[in-house]
Amino acid sequence: EAGVAQSPRYKIIEKRQSVAFWCNPISGHATLYWYQQILGQGPKLLIQFQNNGVVDDSQLPKDRFSAERLKGVDSTLKIQPAKLEDSAVYLCASSLVRRGNTIYFGEGSWLTVV
Amino acid sequence: QQQVKQSPQSLIVQKGGISIINCAYENTAFDYFPWYQQFPGKGPALLIAIRPDVSEKKEGRFTISFNKSAKQFSLHIMDSQPGDSATYFCAARGDDKIIFGKGTRLHILP
Numbered sequence A: 001e002a003g004v005a006q007s008p009r010y011k012i013i014e015k016r017q018s019v020a021f022w023c024n025p026i027s028g029h030a031t032l033y034w035y036q037q038i039l040g041q042g043p044k045l046l047i048q049f050q051n052n053g054v055v056d057d058s059q060l061p062k063d064r065f066s067a068e069r070l071k072g073v074d075s076t077l078k079i080q081p082a083k084l085e086d087s088a089v090y091l092c093a094s095s096l097v098r099r100g101n102t103i104y105f106g107e108g109s110w111l112t113v114v
Numbered sequence B: 001q002q003q004v005k006q007s008p009q010s011l012i013v014q015k016g017g018i019s020i021i022n023c024a025y026e027n028t029a030f031d032y033f034p035w036y037q038q039f040p041g042k043g044p045a046l047l048i049a050i051r052p053d054v055s056e057k058k059e060g061r062f063t064i065s066f067n068k069s070a071k072q073f074s075l076h077i078m079d080s081q082p083g084d085s086a087t088y089f090c091a092a093r094g095d096d097k098i099i100f101g102k103g104t105r106l107h108i109l110p
Helices: none
Strands: A005-007 A010-013 A019-024 A031-037 A044-050 A053-056 A065-068 A075-079 A088-095 A109-113 B004-007 B010-014 B019-025 B033-038 B045-050 B056-059 B062-067 B072-077 B086-094 B097-100 B104-109
Touching: A005 A088, A010 A019, A019 A088, A019 A109, A031 A075, A044 A065, A044 A075, A044 B097, A075 A088, B004 B086, B010 B019, B019 B086, B019 B104, B033 B062, B045 B056, B045 B062, B045 B072, B072 B086
Parallel strands: A010 A109, B010 B104
Antiparallel strands: A005 A019, A019 A075, A031 A044, A031 A088, A044 A053, A065 A075, A088 A109, B004 B019, B019 B072, B033 B045, B033 B086, B056 B062, B062 B072, B086 B097, B086 B104
């Protein structure tokens, strides 16, 4: 079974530029998550989708971050304009159902803002 | 209330020893407590998990001890091996969200 796929793996941008990350969850998984992991910290939930609807985006900085999940499968997370403090690993994850006991993570997209 | 406090931040254990990582929470509505293991350059992966109606769960060398009255739970790694060197995150589920602790970097000396 293929895991959660993310791209790009690494990205370096200047502050105020924009960046987009793509995620393809495990086939059949209804719930998709985007987490932000700053170096030395635990993952922080940014947004959670159930199929193509948003379940929780309470910690998403909506003035600069946006995310969508078209057709309930792939998802894109965008940052515009980026700030230095956005430097982090952006982890996409999925679970079979909304209250699924196992969340499967991708390997992450590493963002450095200079 | 929506926090999971994890300690220590880092831990060094001799090969064959017992590694112990502790977590505490406040929200009594949390209903599921997983532990995740993360190797450098990889995403976290579920290691073991427990529900609050159970006081202990063991899977191989990994054991979770859960103290509901104290609102604390811990991960014990028996016979720790160099391959266990990784970052470990405790977590808790509430309101359909998984909240992670800040992580413990474990290093097992060969």
